[in-house]
Amino acid sequence: MKTRSLQPPALKTDLTVLCVSLILLAAVCNPPVFSQTREPTVSPCKVGVRAPAFGFWTWAANSQVKVFILAAHFKTEEIPVLLAPLESWNAVAEASSSGVKFTYAGSVSEPQYCENCLTIMRGKVYEKKTRHATKLQAYSVHADQIISYAEVVIDPIITNPEALKNAMVHELGHNFGLLDCFSCKDRSTVMNQFKVINFSNGMEAPTACDISQVKAAYEELKTHVRPSPMVAKVMVDEGEEPVDDDTPTVIPLP
Numbered sequence: 195m196k197t198r199s200l201q202p203p204a205l206k207t208d209l210t211v212l213c214v215s216l217i218l219l220a221a222v223c224n225p226p227v228f229s230q231t232r233e234p235t236v237s238p239c240k241v242g243v244r245a246p247a248f249g250f251w252t253w254a255a256n257s258q259v260k261v262f263i264l265a266a267h268f269k270t271e272e273i274p275v276l277l278a279p280l281e282s283w284n285a286v287a288e289a290s291s292s293g294v295k296f297t298y299a300g301s302v303s304e305p306q307y308c309e310n311c312l313t314i315m316r317g318k319v320y321e322k323k324t325r326h327a328t329k330l331q332a333y334s335v336h337a338d339q340i341i342s343y344a345e346v347v348i349d350p351i352i353t354n355p356e357a358l359k360n361a362m363v364h365e366l367g368h369n370f371g372l373l374d375c376f377s378c379k380d381r382s383t384v385m386n387q388f389k390v391i392n393f394s395n396g397m398e399a400p401t402a403c404d405i406s407q408v409k410a411a412y413e414e415l416k417t418h419v420r421p422s423p424m425v426a427k428v429m430v431d432e433g434e435e436p437v438d439d440d441t442p443t444v445i446p447l448p
């Protein structure tokens with residue numbers, strides 16, 4: 195006798211329902227991806243947080259700047275320390291689109307007032323309130339923000355080689371239009387405040403945000419050249435305090 199295994203109709207229906215249920219459950223547990231998750235757009239180089247503002251003294255795009263050091267002001271072992279930051283900024287000349295390159299032109303006995311000349315020297319410029327011990331002094335033949343020649347003045351209070359290097363990297367930032375950013379986060383920019391004078395702040399080269407701000411500064415230069423910082427200063431109200439503590443000053447005509 196043939197035996198047939200027959201499933202009762204009721205059970206068949208139950209299995210069908212179970213299968214459909216399982217498929218639905220799988221769909222709920224593994225929903226198909228219809229769109230990619232979008233991160234909120236946050237600028238990584240927000241001015242005042244991770245990036246300095248720009249708009250001050252600037253070497254003309256693609257300048258070849260000759261750099262001199264007042265030999266009598268520095269020890270022999272300090273010379274390479276002063277020159278290293280020039281290379282750090284040279285290394286980002288293309289990335290920042292400034293095209294500005296510094297070339298060491300030797301030691302001198304007095305500041306050099308020639309076109310595209312920068313002299314590094316010592317001088318009493320330390321301000322206790324701001325802990326700034328360096329200053330950029332510049333002159334523009336057209337009374338605009340484009341530097342004709344300049345001096346980086348470093349206070350004798352800075353003797354630590356690392357602090358000296360940090361100070362030079364910072365001052366060169368002022369050579370590209372960058373302003374101080376005391377509210378910026380640590381290590382986000384070389385334009386940050388020095389917390390302790392004559393101690394290293396660990397900043398030896400421009401950051402990604404510094405580079406992007408210099409790029410923005412040179413982009414602006416293509417269409418708009420600002421007046422020199424000193425001319426701009428005269429234009430503001432008498433009672434208005436300058437925001438920048440070490441606003442670069444103008445070298446008087448020799």
Ligand SMILES: [Zn+2]
Pocket residue numbers: 326364368373374440
């Ligand atoms: Zn500064």
